[in-house]
Amino acid sequence: MNFVKMHGLGNDFIVCEEREAPENASELAVRLCDRHFGIGADGLVYILPSEAADAKMRIFNADGTEAEQCGNAVRCVAKYVWERNPGNGGDGQLTIETKGAGVQSVRVFTEAGKAVRVRVDMGKPVLTGLDIPTTIAADQVVNRTLEIGGHRFLFTAVSMGNPHCVIPVDDAAAFDVNYWGPKLERHEWFPNRTNVEFVTVERPDRAVMRVWERGAGQTLACGTGACAVLVAGVLGGTMARSGTVSLAGGDLHIEWDEETGRVFMTGEAEEVYKGRLIV
Known part of the structure; x- marks a missing residue:
């Protein structure tokens, strides 16, 4: 399994690009996120194909539970996708599909061909x-x-x-x-x-x-x-x-x-x- 270690302000992730998340993703998250016996991370992130966006994100917390959403992970996914497929980003605009917040629009800001900052439309807060x-x-x-x-x-x-x-x-x-x-x-x-x-x-x-x-x-x-x-x-x-x-x-x-x-x-x-x- 190829992976990239990424972080957003120290909130760190093991990021994998796959066709689909494995059935044992929760078990893998627990094992791989362990900071003593694994790679170490706050979560395991899968970047997957999406029919509705440029990419789909699934994230499994360090305890194996699947999260609906993660703002820092979205920025990491946007950086990963843009830097490996810069043509898809056009003017830096991408869309990322998430479990809990649907399709989110992001804008990638670059320096010397690298994504350094990401602006994410996080949608409307739910207050009820x-x-x-x-x-x-x-x-x-x-x-x-x-x-x-x-x-x-x-x-x-x-x-x-x-x-x-x-x-x-x-x-x-x-x-x-x-x-x-x-x-x-x-x-x-x-x-x-x-x-x-x-x-x-x-x-x-x-x-x-x-x-x-x-x-x-x-x-x-x-x-x-x-x-x-x-x-x-x-x-x-x-x-x-x-x-x-x-x-x-x-x-x-x-x-x-x-x-x-x-x-x-x-x-x-x-x-x-x-x-x-x-x-």
Whole structure:
């Protein structure tokens, strides 16, 4: 199996181009993503043919579960596809089919023939409680109180093709993500589990975020999570519709367009190395 190790702001992936994902993809993800006995990654990504887009993406988390969507992986897939088929990209425009968010339009920005940044149309956020999904029947789940482990959190729920629980904290960079993340991920209000973002808004156009990803644990970055953070900030009146979300692995620029209701994410994608694995 040929693979490319890639990352988006440190959120890293084993990327394989195949005709179809193998039946044992979940098992492979667990084995290959292990950082001691495998290659090591947050997820295993398959780039597949698509009848609806330039490429199709399937992503399996490090625990073997299949994710509906991953913003950092989409940028990596766009870089991979464009650099290996630059003619298909034309002016840098590509489309990537995903499981949870359908076909996404991306624009690749290049320097010296290499894709250095990618802007992704992440679509419209889902805000209705039951559709995210949560167990809360409400048009919007904004600044709700959640009690767990003797502690109260305020949270806003957003889906960007996958579920997110956005929680404001005093100091996101110092917050104990590894303790609270897994508890909140599996809270009974989130029937499909959830990604959890701990965020400190420094000013309307800038927030600091740390993330616990469903199925992967604490990661250095989460693209859909950054989008959810800005959407939650706008809904809660703490953020503007365009701004920077600072993650442990770097910064993403997020914009929630008022006219179309669509969220746009711009950030880097990098290729680390290529390899061949006999599985």
